[in-house]
Amino acid sequence: MSRQxxxxxxxxxxxxxxxxxxxxxxxxxxxxxxxxxxxxxxxxAQLRLLFAQSQKDRVVGAYLxxxxxxxxxxxxxHFRERFRTRGPSNYRHxxxxxx
Amino acid sequence: MYRYTxxxxxxVRTRAAQFRQQVARRIDGSLSEDEFRPLRLMNGxxxxxxxxxxxxxxxxxxxxSAQMRQLAMIAERWDKxxxxxxxxxxxxxxxxxxKDVPDIIDALADVGMHSIQTSGNTIRNVTADHFAGxxxxxxxxPRPVAELLRQWSTDHPxxxxxxxxxxxxxxxxxxxxxxxxxxxxxxxxxxNDAGETGYRMIVGGGLGRTPMVGKVIRDFLPAxxxxxxxxxxVSVYNQLGRRDNxxxxxxxxxxxxxxxxxxxxxxxxRFAQVRSQFSGVDQHLLRDIEAAFAPPxxxxxxxxxxxxxxxxxxxxxxxxxxxxPHRNPDYAIVSVSLKKPGATPGDATAAQMRLLADLAETLxxxxxxxxxxxxxxxxHVHKSDLPAxxxxxxxxxxxxxxxxxxxxxxxxxxxxxxxxxxARSIPIAQKIATRFDDLKLExxxxxxxIKISGCINACGHHHVGHxxxxxxxxAGVENYQITLGGDGTETTVIGExxxxxxxxxxxxxxxxxxxxxxLDLRAGPVETFLQTYRRLGxxxxxxxxxxxxxxxxx
Ligand code: SF4
Numbered sequence: 001m002s003r004q005x006x007x008x009x010x011x012x013x014x015x016x017x018x019x020x021x022x023x024x025x026x027x028x029x030x031x032x033x034x035x036x037x038x039x040x041x042x043x044x045a046q047l048r049l050l051f052a053q054s055q056k057d058r059v060v061g062a063y064l065x066x067x068x069x070x071x072x073x074x075x076x077x078h079f080r081e082r083f084r085t086r087g088p089s090n091y092r093h094x095x096x097x098x099x
Numbered sequence: 100m101y102r103y104t105x106x107x108x109x110x111v112r113t114r115a116a117q118f119r120q121q122v123a124r125r126i127d128g129s130l131s132e133d134e135f136r137p138l139r140l141m142n143g144x145x146x147x148x149x150x151x152x153x154x155x156x157x158x159x160x161x162x163x164s165a166q167m168r169q170l171a172m173i174a175e176r177w178d179k180x181x182x183x184x185x186x187x188x189x190x191x192x193x194x195x196x197x198k199d200v201p202d203i204i205d206a207l208a209d210v211g212m213h214s215i216q217t218s219g220n221t222i223r224n225v226t227a228d229h230f231a232g233x234x235x236x237x238x239x240x241p242r243p244v245a246e247l248l249r250q251w252s253t254d255h256p257x258x259x260x261x262x263x264x265x266x267x268x269x270x271x272x273x274x275x276x277x278x279x280x281x282x283x284x285x286x287x288x289x290x291n292d293a294g295e296t297g298y299r300m301i302v303g304g305g306l307g308r309t310p311m312v313g314k315v316i317r318d319f320l321p322a323x324x325x326x327x328x329x330x331x332x333v334s335v336y337n338q339l340g341r342r343d344n345x346x347x348x349x350x351x352x353x354x355x356x357x358x359x360x361x362x363x364x365x366x367x368x369r370f371a372q373v374r375s376q377f378s379g380v381d382q383h384l385l386r387d388i389e390a391a392f393a394p395p396x397x398x399x400x401x402x403x404x405x406x407x408x409x410x411x412x413x414x415x416x417x418x419x420x421x422x423x424p425h426r427n428p429d430y431a432i433v434s435v436s437l438k439k440p441g442a443t444p445g446d447a448t449a450a451q452m453r454l455l456a457d458l459a460e461t462l463x464x465x466x467x468x469x470x471x472x473x474x475x476x477x478x479h480v481h482k483s484d485l486p487a488x489x490x491x492x493x494x495x496x497x498x499x500x501x502x503x504x505x506x507x508x509x510x511x512x513x514x515x516x517x518x519x520x521x522a523r524s525i526p527i528a529q530k531i532a533t534r535f536d537d538l539k540l541e542x543x544x545x546x547x548x549i550k551i552s553g554c555i556n557a558c559g560h561h562h563v564g565h566x567x568x569x570x571x572x573x574a575g576v577e578n579y580q581i582t583l584g585g586d587g588t589e590t591t592v593i594g595e596x597x598x599x600x601x602x603x604x605x606x607x608x609x610x611x612x613x614x615x616x617x618l619d620l621r622a623g624p625v626e627t628f629l630q631t632y633r634r635l636g637x638x639x640x641x642x643x644x645x646x647x648x649x650x651x652x653x
Contacts, residue, residue, distance in 0.1 A: 079572075089515055
């Protein structure tokens with residue numbers, strides 16, 4: 001029995017800065033998960049992942065991460081992904097500074 | 100203090116120049132990540148959750164003031180103004196940009212430091228007792244031996260691709276402050292009945308997924324045989340260690356699967372072969388190294404100011420917890436706590452690093468140490484200088500009097516930084532320390548080591564904490580498992596798992612119940628948590644931990 005495909009986003013680390021980034025529907029990378037393309041079709045997810053992984057001079061370690069739509073805007077599901085959208089909890093460093 | 104030889108310097112500079120080119124080729128796209136990754140790891144550069152992380156070795160935890168100042172400069176110029184000291188006596192910078200790393204590595208080389216072999220399946224930074232060369236209870240300073248091992252293992256052609264990483268720790272005292280029984284090789288300087296100095300060799304210790312206490316492979320190794328014997332151990336491991344399964348690749352598993360007797364027989368065979376290849380040059384070298392580690396010229400002064408300062412309760416409390424006996428009775432070893440309740444264990448700001456460098460230079464014979472417990476040590480301070488030192492530390496918020504107490508917690512970076520983590524560790528350490536500070540129970544509780552890891556890799560040594568906490572991911576929620584009764588000293592014991600884990604909200608109250616149970620159960624104020632645990636076993640503590648949960652569920 002195949003499991004039902006749950007929505008995903010594609011995420012990676014930026015090559016130069018090393019921070020978390022997300023793939024948009026426009027083939028660009030954003031530092032904000034809200035801009036990410038929310039993918040709810042498995043075949044499309046695989047194609048997008050291949051595209052992401054081909055961007056070797058821009059990103060490192062692209063993978064599919066669970067996401068859900070919150071008012072149409074992609075949000076992380078797992079706490080690890082949530083931390084990646086924010087930064088560490090001991091200092092106001094990383095992405096939470098901008099928000 | 101020991102300085103790198105010209106050979107070391109040339110080697111480090113060559114590697115730095117090579118890495119600069121490798122980074123440039125990665126940035127211009129001519130190297131793929133698959134090609135670049137092993138190269139950056141050879142230079143201690145990781146890619147973590149939010150940024151790159153550079154791990155810099157502090158061999159046997161020893162620094163001088165110039166090196167500490169350079170670390171402060173790096174933190175300020177290329178990072179976010181702080182560094183994180185780790186349980187392996189390394190410092191980690193959590194935020195460097197890829198393009199800046201070659202400059203950082205050059206800046207390290209300027210003060211004889213580097214990040215080579217801080218990653219990968221090689222022999223890692225050789226660690227040592229952080230009180231080495233200062234403590235009253237040692238047979239000999241373990242650092243010359245650690246330095247000899249560092250030189251032997253750095254760029255060792257046969258040992259660059261071991262089955263897995265390999266960690267060595269050395270102590271010169273019976274009291275084990277270097278966790279040698281939890282290392283791949285642990286070395287203790289000992290004296291035999293004839294009064295000769297040699298080494299007790301321990302092999303196959305380790306924490307992580309399958310924690311093991313190291314086993315004695317040679318009770319007394321004559322001093323001259325150290326390198327050939329170490330070479331024999333590592334080469335037997337290189338041949339026998341499993342390369343088919345990453346989780347079974349450490350030497351602790353090799354020793355466990357073959358048995359210590361079979362390993363010993365192979366090592367002795369190999370030792371007989373390789374011994375003749377060591378012509379004794381290593382022993383000449385060791386003499387030179389030992390000379391470089393000669394103790395400083397002790398100053399003589401009246402210790403009366405120290406006695407007078409005892410009238411100040413703040414000073415006395417700090418002196419009670421943060422000073423240790425020095426080999427010179429007019430001196431003390433000062434542990435500077437990086438564990439102020441609420442702070443991140445092991446973090447120091449650039450300003451704090453500079454102050455510590457200044458204090459080491461003016462009052463501490465220019466020496467600093469990093470402990471595996473993530474504190475900074477000023478190993479040689481004359482007692483007459485302690486009141487001034489304490490005042491300077493207080494002004495910089497570095498005079499927390501909690502060494503060895505409940506808020507002196509080891510915590511790995513966990514999921515606030517580490518890509519391998521399954522849960523966070525830092526906030527748990529912060530909450531426990533703050534809670535017990537509020538309760539004002541810390542001194543009442545006495546000696547207690549809490550150690551927290553953010554995953555089964557156990558960088559936070561949770562297995563050998565009197566109370567160990569392991570952060571896990573249980574169905575998408577952070578969950579914290581408690582182990583009890585662990586011990587990382589000369590009486591090393593792996594802690595016992597207490598039972599089901601606790602959520603992030605439940606873990607601090609659970610620790611509190613545990614501590615109250617201990618205070619009720621102990622035979623008297625001098626019986627430590629660990630002693631009480633050893634006397635009574637797990638069950639009364641387990642009852643305290645889970646009583647409330649069961650009552651709530653009912
Ligand atoms: S124990 Fe796990 S989470 Fe903590 S630093 Fe080590 S690998 Fe990372």
